[in-house]
Structures are given as structure tokens and as C-alpha cells.
Amino acid sequence: MNGSGFFSILAAVAALACIPLVIDSNVVLNFLVTALLLTLAGQGWNILGGYGGQYSFGHAAFFGTGAYATAILQTRYGLNAWPAFAAGIAAGAGAGAAIGALTFRSGLRGSYFALVTLAFAEVLRIIASVAPITGAGVGTLIKLDVGPRALQFASRASFYWLILALVAIALVVTRLIAQSRFGAQLVAVRENEDAARALGVDATRVKLGAITVSAAMAAAAGCFYAQYFLFIDAPIAYGPWISVEALLAPIIGGVGTVFGPLLGALLIKTLGEAAKLVTGDAPGLDLVVYGVVLIVVVAFAPRGLAGVVAGFRAWLPPPRKPGAGVHPA
Amino acid sequence: MHLSILLPAVVNGVLTGALYALIALGLTLVYGVLHIINFAHGALLTAALFAAFFMHKTLGVDPYLAVLVLTPAFFVFGYGLQRFVIGPASHGNDGNILLVTLGLAVIIENALLFAFRGDTRTIDVAYGFSVVAVGGMFISVPRLIGFGGAIVVALLLWLLLGWTDTGKAIRAAAKEKLGAQLCGVDVAHIYAVTFGLGTACVAIAACLLIPTYYVNPHVGNAFVLIAFTTVVLGGMGSIPGALLGGLFVGVVESLCGLYLGESLGQIGIFLMFILVLLFRPSGLLGERA
Numbered sequence: 200m201n202g203s204g205f206f207s208i209l210a211a212v213a214a215l216a217c218i219p220l221v222i223d224s225n226v227v228l229n230f231l232v233t234a235l236l237l238t239l240a241g242q243g244w245n246i247l248g249g250y251g252g253q254y255s256f257g258h259a260a261f262f263g264t265g266a267y268a269t270a271i272l273q274t275r276y277g278l279n280a281w282p283a284f285a286a287g288i289a290a291g292a293g294a295g296a297a298i299g300a301l302t303f304r305s306g307l308r309g310s311y312f313a314l315v316t317l318a319f320a321e322v323l324r325i326i327a328s329v330a331p332i333t334g335a336g337v338g339t340l341i342k343l344d345v346g347p348r349a350l351q352f353a354s355r356a357s358f359y360w361l362i363l364a365l366v367a368i369a370l371v372v373t374r375l376i377a378q379s380r381f382g383a384q385l386v387a388v389r390e391n392e393d394a395a396r397a398l399g400v401d402a403t404r405v406k407l408g409a410i411t412v413s414a415a416m417a418a419a420a421g422c423f424y425a426q427y428f429l430f431i432d433a434p435i436a437y438g439p440w441i442s443v444e445a446l447l448a449p450i451i452g453g454v455g456t457v458f459g460p461l462l463g464a465l466l467i468k469t470l471g472e473a474a475k476l477v478t479g480d481a482p483g484l485d486l487v488v489y490g491v492v493l494i495v496v497v498a499f500a501p502r503g504l505a506g507v508v509a510g511f512r513a514w515l516p517p518p519r520k521p522g523a524g525v526h527p528a
Numbered sequence: 529m530h531l532s533i534l535l536p537a538v539v540n541g542v543l544t545g546a547l548y549a550l551i552a553l554g555l556t557l558v559y560g561v562l563h564i565i566n567f568a569h570g571a572l573l574t575a576a577l578f579a580a581f582f583m584h585k586t587l588g589v590d591p592y593l594a595v596l597v598l599t600p601a602f603f604v605f606g607y608g609l610q611r612f613v614i615g616p617a618s619h620g621n622d623g624n625i626l627l628v629t630l631g632l633a634v635i636i637e638n639a640l641l642f643a644f645r646g647d648t649r650t651i652d653v654a655y656g657f658s659v660v661a662v663g664g665m666f667i668s669v670p671r672l673i674g675f676g677g678a679i680v681v682a683l684l685l686w687l688l689l690g691w692t693d694t695g696k697a698i699r700a701a702a703k704e705k706l707g708a709q710l711c712g713v714d715v716a717h718i719y720a721v722t723f724g725l726g727t728a729c730v731a732i733a734a735c736l737l738i739p740t741y742y743v744n745p746h747v748g749n750a751f752v753l754i755a756f757t758t759v760v761l762g763g764m765g766s767i768p769g770a771l772l773g774g775l776f777v778g779v780v781e782s783l784c785g786l787y788l789g790e791s792l793g794q795i796g797i798f799l800m801f802i803l804v805l806l807f808r809p810s811g812l813l814g815e816r817a
Contacts, residue, residue, distance in 0.1 A: 270751055307807045309623075310565040310622070313565070315802060322795060322802070325795055326795070446627075482645075490631040491635060493630070494632070497627050
């Protein structure tokens with residue numbers, strides 16, 4: 200896709216920023232907030248999985264660390280919400296760097312990497328569900344203190360602009376990485392790690408950088424979650440749901456593209472809401488839909504929505520015979 | 529700690545470990561041949577547990593008899609999944625296979641949640657709590673049967689792989705896909721057979737588990753990470769490795785549970801898992817990856 204320049208980021212963010220001025224519905228805003236929250240976590244996954252080709256099945260480890268750090272620093276250490284938020288992002292990035300250092304240094308790739316990230320998230324979930332500092336099974340409740348000083352807002356719109364600002368930063372960072380030397384090295388590692396090493400790319404360092412940035416974004420989503428819902432417990436923070444959704448968004452939207460996670464998050468949240476409309480309160484069906492969409496996208500549109508759009512554009516102006524040139528070798 | 533407490537804990541660990549080994553056997557077989565980690569393995573176990581539960585609940589079929597129906601049924605199910613879903617959808621790309629099996633896991637687990645809600649169910653069989661006394665220890669009969677069943681299945685699988693034409697084709701496809709294809713082996717069929725065998729292992733494990741265990745839509749998750757640990761510990765793709773790994777994990781869990789309490793017993797397994805992955809990813813018995 201050509202439209203991933205800074206101008207299109209500015210245009211997309213500006214358009215999204217105007218929505219609360221036009222629509223004054225808490226239901227719509229709440230939907231958009233959760234979609235943008237997922238965009239942020241998905242953009243994190245996209246840096247490591249999309250550009251770097253390292254499929255993590257445990258981004259909950261970073262999301263949860265950010266969420267817990269924000270919540271615990273406020274409730275137990277009386278820290279103001281703003282520095283707590285920043286500390287949460289730093290804690291998540293630290294967790295990413297630590298897990299990355301352990302796994303990439305021992306040369307884990309492919310399915311082994313997916314397994315070990317899953318296991319780290321699971322270990323953290325078990326620890327969080329028994330450790331006293333996280334409130335164990337009860338969870339941690341952040342005290343209600345509405346006001347910008349405590350990073351809590353009475354209106355949904357303010358929360359919406361906050362998460363939109365975070366997403367905008369993530370989009371710009373992704374765009375900067377994609378155009379940088381570091382990004383090129385990351386893509387080289389994805390395409391062929393051994394060849395990249397042979398050409399002098401320090402693959403371990405590149406992947407380490409990617410997982411740190413990736414974890415910081417996922418952690419930012421976690422920090423926002425804690426601030427928005429004012430409650431966090433082990434199944435929310437470290438549960439498999441966020442690991443799955445964080446990888447769904449970029450894969451469905453288009454891996455390794457700047458706007459992929461945003462497109463994917465909007466689509467899967469829409470599908471999830473539609474499934475809920477059909478079934479009411481019965482749990483499970485929205486996730487069944489996600490699973491089906493995941494398989495269908497992998498099977499029929501491996502480059503995601505962004506790939507479909509690009510393919511459509513390429514196909515549109517000079518009408519060709521159907522089927523011709525669809526499969527680039 | 530006194531031997532009279534330690535020994536039963538070890539024996540219990542071995543009995544549980546045999547079932548871990550059986551579940552891991554299916555996983556390691558699929559990995560050894562298709563070179564993929566089947567993330568749907570746990571969800572398939574959950575589905576098999578539900579099947580065994582309802583066979584008993586609505587049809588009154590004893591779980592040990594249900595094996596005769598569920599094993600072929602799950603073989604066919606697994607065969608179909610690989611042949612018609614995983615194979616075509618993943619275009620032979622490893623990353624895609626991971627995502628497709630993850631997608632299947634999400635679908636199966638949540639379809640069960642949607643159909644049966646989150647309730648935990650158990651079955652009532654007459655022999656559920658019967659025990660035999662061996663050397664001053666009381667050993668649960670259903671768990672002993674589970675242990676025996678797991679060993680028998682491992683033996684049968686070993687014979688199948690070693691001495692039948694299908695087994696030879698499976699080993700050929702595992703070693704050299706293209707070469708096997710050139711010799712007339714239908715690799716897509718063999719891959720599907722392997723996946724079917726892995727799924728059948730899970731069905732047998734479910735029938736052996738259900739008399740002493742429970743079922744809910746998330747129960748597979750508890751086993752799947754244990755199965756991953758077992759497989760990684762024993763070496764990906766190694767059948768004796770899966771057996772030994774399973775027994776070892778069972779004993780470690782039992783002892784950690786004894787010393788640290790139930791909820792932290794699992795942590796022992798996962799920490800061991802991470803350590804093995806980090807320092808010896810090819811496993812204790814596996815060849816170099």
C-alpha cells in the first residue's frame with residue numbers, strides 16, 4: 200500500500216479525532232475505545248511478528264505487566280497516575296527486553312519462540328493469581344478519583360482522545376521503524392535470518408530491539424486498560440484473550456503494514472459485536488467468529504485486508520482476465 | 529519428609545504422568561512428522577473429554593467401552609482437520625500452520641463454551657473411587673488402568689511405526705518429504721493419517737481420564753502446556769522421550785504440589801519448561817534441532 204506516509208497517518212488520526220464531535224453516543228465511543236486499545240496492542244505485536252517474523256503467542260505478558268505496574272504503583276505506593284502510566288510502559292518494555300534476551304540469545308525461533316512466549320504469559324498469570332501484591336484472586340481496584348490530574352475522565356470522549364493519541368504515536372513509530380535502517384534489518388531477519396546474519400546484521404540485537412518496542416506498545420495498551428476500567432485481575436491481565444486478539448488484529452488487517460492493526464482491530468471488534476447481537480449474553484460465540492476469520496484470512500488472504508485492498512487496486516484499472524496474475528510466485 | 533508420604537506421592541505422579549505421556553505422544557508424533565506444533569491439541573482433548581462425558585451421561589456407555597467408538601471417530605476427525613483445513617489453509621508455510629492450529633483451538637474451545645457454558649462436570653462410575661492396597665499404599669484403580677492403557681497405546685504406536693507399511697511411509701515422510709513423494713508416498717494422506725493418530729491418542733487419553741477427572745471448556749489448557757513441557761523435555765518427535773518426559777513431569781508436579789501446595793505445583797512445571805527451552809531446546813533425548 201502506498202498510503203502509509205505520514206500524511207495518511209495525520210489524515211486518519213484527524214478523521215478519527217472528529218468522531219466524538221459528531222457522535223455523542225457512549226456505546227459507539229466505548230466500542231471505538233476498545234478497538235483502539237486492541238489497535239495499540241496489535242501494533243505492538245505487528246512490530247515483532249509482522250516486521251520481524253517472530254510470532255509471539257504471549258503478548259499478554261507485556262499487556263498484563265503494564266496494567267499491573269500502573270495499578271499497583273498507584274494503589275500501593277501512592278504514585279500519581281501519570282508517572283505510574285509511564286512506569287507501566289517502562290515495566291512492559293523491560294519485561295520484553297528480559298524475555299527477548301533469554302529467548303533470542305538461546306536461539307529460539309519459530310514455533311519454539313511461540314511456545315516459550317505462551318509459557319511466560321502463563322507463568323505470570325499463575326504468579327499474579329496467587330501473589331499478595333497483585334491482590335491475588337481478588338484483583339486490584341484503582342481508587343475512583345475523577346480528574347485529569349489522576350488521569351481519569353468523566354467523559355468517554357476524553358478517554359477516546361487519550362487512546363487515539365497513543366495509537367497515533369504508535370503509528371508514527373511504526374512508520375519511522377519501517378523506513379529506517381533498523382526496520383530494513385528487521386525485515387531481512389524475517390525473510391531469512393541466516394542470510395541476514397551472513398550479511399553482517401546482528402540479528403539478536405535487531406530482534407531484541409523489536410521485542411522491546413513491541414512490548415512497550417502492548418504495555419501501553421495494558422496501562423490504558425487499567426486506567427479506563429480501574430480494575431485488573433490475573434485472567435484479564437495475563438489471560439490468553441489478549442495474546443490472541445493482539446495477533447489477530449495485524450494478521451487480519453495485514454501483517455507488516457502500518458495501518459494493518461487498525462483495520463484488523465476495527466473489523467474484529469465489529470464482528471465480535473455482531474456475534475454478541477445475535478447470541479445475547481452467551482459467551483464464546485464472538486471468539487468462535489474470530490477463530491474462523493483467522494483461518495479464512497490465513498487461507499485466502501495471507502496479506503490481510505491491506506493485501507486485499509492493494510490487490511483490488513492493482514486489479515481494478517486495467518480489467519484483466521479473472522485469475523490472471525493473482526498468484527505472484 | 530517421611531517415606532510413607534513421599535512414596536505415594538511419587539507413585540501418584542507416575543500414574544498421572546503416564547496420561548501426560550499419552551497426550552504428549554500425540555503431540556510429539558505430529559511434530560515429528562509435520563514439524564509443526566499443534567496448538568489445537570489441548571482443545572481436541574477438551575472435545576474428547578466432552579464426548580466421553582456425554583457418551584456416559586446420555587447413552588450410558590462406560591468410558592472404557594467408549595474408547596472403541598471415540599478412538600476411530602477422533603482419528604477420522606483429525607484426519608479431516610489436517611487434510612481439509614490445516615493443510616490447504618496453510619499453503620505449507622510454518623507460520624501459517626501455527627496460526628491455523630491456534631484458530632482451531634479458539635474455535636473448538638469457544639464452541640464448547642457456547643454450547644455447554646463454563647460449568648464443570650464430572651461423571652459417576654461405580655469404580656471411580658475403588659482402590660487396591662499395594663505394599664501399604666492405596667492406589668486408585670481407574671488411575672492404574674489409565675497407566676496401563678497409556679503404556680499399551682505407546683507400545684502399539686511403536687509397533688505401528690516400526691513394522692507396518694503405513695508406519696514406514698510416516699517415517700519416510702518425516703525424514704524427507706520430497707523423497708517420500710518421489711517414491712510414491714501420498715504425503716498429504718500420510719500427514720493426515722499422522723494427525724489422525726495424534727488426535728486418536730487424545731481420545732484414548734480422554735476416556736482414561738474422565739472417570740477420575742472433570743471436564744469444562746477450558747480443561748484442555750491445563751494439559752496442553754504440560755504436554756508441551758513433556759514433549760520439549762523428551763525431545764520433539766521422540767516417542768520414548770515423550771513417555772519418559774511424561775512420567776518425569778508427573779512426578780515433578782506431584783512433588784512440587786506436596787512441598788509448595790497445589791497452585792504453585794504448576795509453576796514448578798512451567799519453570800522447568802522455560803529452563804529446558806532456554807538451555808536445551810532439543811530436549812533431553814532429542815536430536816539437535
